[in-house]
Every structure is written in structure tokens, then in C-alpha cells.
Amino acid sequence: MRLLLRVLAPLLGLVVAVVGLALVVETVTAWVAPSSSPLVVPWPTWRAAIEGLTWQSGVVRTVAIVVGVVGLLVVILGLAARRHDVYLADPVPEVTVTTSPRSLARAVGHEVRSHDDVVSASVVASAKKITVKASTLDPAADVRDAVRARVDEMLVRLPLAMRPKVSVSVTTTKGVK
Structure with a gap:
């Protein structure tokens, strides 16, 4: 847009x-x-x-x-077409801190890809929702819970003003393990 x-x-x-x-x-x-x-x-x-x-x-x-x-x-x-900033917790009342959805998605994607069982991942983020799509060689259900826990842990560390809803989907890809 x-x-x-x-x-x-x-x-x-x-x-x-x-x-x-x-x-x-x-x-x-x-x-x-x-x-x-x-x-x-x-x-x-x-x-x-x-x-x-x-x-x-x-x-x-x-x-x-x-x-x-x-x-x-x-x-x-x-x-x-306006900017859809993600607001972070203000350190002091006179200061407003924001980040872009792309930066938030990049940070979450880096965290997800650092998981040993994740082969590839794509992340789309906004102020209200984060969607993670990951691929693994292991059973998807096991990895989904681990990825979700990792994303939740990361969101706790970030000073977000409003916590977005997280959606994680993991698919099992075929390949040599």
C-alpha cells in the first residue's frame, strides 16, 4: 500500500x-x-x-x-498506508518507544530458527498478532510446543505495551535426518 x-x-x-x-x-x-x-x-x-x-x-x-x-x-x-507501529512500554512518561512489525518479526524469527529442531521458519508480526510457520524433520506436535514456549518466553523479555496473540504452525518436512 x-x-x-x-x-x-x-x-x-x-x-x-x-x-x-x-x-x-x-x-x-x-x-x-x-x-x-x-x-x-x-x-x-x-x-x-x-x-x-x-x-x-x-x-x-x-x-x-x-x-x-x-x-x-x-x-x-x-x-x-499509515505506519502500523508496535508500541513498547514507555521508560518514562515523556518518551514513547515503538518498533516496526518487521523488526518484531525478525527478532521472533531469529529466536525460532535458533531452535535445534527447526529447519526453516517464516514470521509475520503486527501489534496484535504474530504468526509463526516453521518446518521440522521431527514430529510437528513436539516441536510446536517447544517453539511456542520459546516465542512466549521471548515476548515476556520484550517490553511490549500490549502482548500480541501468537499463532504457531509447524509442518514436518521430508528429508535426510
């Missing part, structure tokens, strides 16, 4: 800059040579087409609705 905003923001900025430049060029052209035809934008033709429109016209209402919907989508996109 943030990637989309990083692409969309410069594009919208470029569009606004081009429209502003065209407005400046047309304004200067109209001041310098009022009788000449428009330089870039055919504004006299557009003006003639717009003069017959009123606020009750279907075209005006449709454009207003489209602009409103696009604006609402941009606002929703911006709100959905």
Missing part, C-alpha cells in the same frame, strides 16, 4: 505542476497578446462549452461525484 502511495504522490504532483505551468503560460500569453489564439490549452472552446452548464446539469453533477469519490479513495488509501 505504501509503495502505491510512493508512486502515486509524485505522479499527482507532476500533474499539478504541469497544469500550473500551462495556466501560467496561457495567462502570460493572454496578457502579452490578447488577440492571439491560445498557446497550449484551447480555453476559448472550453469556455464556450462550459457557459451553457448550470449546477443542475447532469455533467456537472457527474463530475462532482467522480471528483468526490476519487478524493475519498485517496483519503482511504492514505489512511490504510
Whole structure:
């Protein structure tokens, strides 16, 4: 989502800059040579087409609705792309400490992978939930309990403001032991 905003923001900025430049060029052209035809934008033709429109016209209402919907989508996109920080316990009231979900997932993943029976693991974390998917060569039920205990022990050591829900799934992979 943030990637989309990083692409969309410069594009919208470029569009606004081009429209502003065209407005400046047309304004200067109209001041310098009022009788000449428009330089870039055919504004006299557009003006003639717009003069017959009123606020009750279907075209005006449709454009207003489209602009409103696009604006609402941009606002929703911006709100959905905000940072989802994981809050840690504040050392003093004047200081707020946060970490990223990626850092929390990396720390949990390192802890899970350090277990002798875990072959591979992937971790997805947020402030509310940590999902661990691990692979082992041993029976999955035995390793699942050990991995869960290890993750719970690590979360106790971390100064998290709110403890996330932990979901652990372990699968047995085939391989040479």
C-alpha cells in the first residue's frame, strides 16, 4: 500500500505542476497578446462549452461525484498506508518507544530458527498478532510446543505495551535426518 502511495504522490504532483505551468503560460500569453489564439490549452472552446452548464446539469453533477469519490479513495488509501507501529512500554512518561512489525518479526524469527529442531521458519508480526510457520524433520506436535514456549518466553523479555496473540504452525518436512 505504501509503495502505491510512493508512486502515486509524485505522479499527482507532476500533474499539478504541469497544469500550473500551462495556466501560467496561457495567462502570460493572454496578457502579452490578447488577440492571439491560445498557446497550449484551447480555453476559448472550453469556455464556450462550459457557459451553457448550470449546477443542475447532469455533467456537472457527474463530475462532482467522480471528483468526490476519487478524493475519498485517496483519503482511504492514505489512511490504510499509515505506519502500523508496535508500541513498547514507555521508560518514562515523556518518551514513547515503538518498533516496526518487521523488526518484531525478525527478532521472533531469529529466536525460532535458533531452535535445534527447526529447519526453516517464516514470521509475520503486527501489534496484535504474530504468526509463526516453521518446518521440522521431527514430529510437528513436539516441536510446536517447544517453539511456542520459546516465542512466549521471548515476548515476556520484550517490553511490549500490549502482548500480541501468537499463532504457531509447524509442518514436518521430508528429508535426510
